[in-house]
Amino acid sequence: MHFKGIPQKQHVYADYSYVPLVLAAPVLAGFRYNKPAAYLCQGFALSALSYSLCTKAEWGIWKLIPYRIHASLDLASGVLALAVSQVPAIKKDKPAMLTFLAMGLTGLIVGSLSLIAAKRH
Template structure:
């Protein structure tokens, strides 16, 4: 089985849906009264939107960050979201915790598949 990953031209859909969904997550998931979790979602949304807008890709507005670096930032953001899920103010709120776990898994998966998709065709990963 070959994993082809996410093509650069399709990654934009993940980026520009992730940021607004993370920003709206406290309201959508019902933890808007949890100020630390709400503010942390805002930071994650703002950072994801910022480095998306600064990526060297068709969708980037200010083309500063190479696409592969962007994918690594997605992975790092996913890892940080999983760490954030363990913070006391987030861990104690089931809805917030589960949202941050979902954010973390999303970042890890999308970032990893984007790195794989950025590789040359002959370098597919076989499982």
């Protein structure tokens, strides 16, 4: 069995579901009054939206960033979200910490699987 990863054409579903979920996370998970966590969610969501719109892929509006760079940014975003989950203002707020852990794992998984698929082409 050969593992194919996430093809570029399907990656769009991960991107455009991640953005609204991360924007809504402070309300959905119950940490909207934790301003640092809420602002960081906005930053993660807006940065993902920005580089998604600028990717050389079917869904990109401005074709500036190669898809492999986009997938690498997803991976880096995952690493950063995992690190943010350990910042004291986030770590002491369990819903916020768990949200950033989930964001981090999502970034690691989606980024890695997308890079696997990109390297096959």
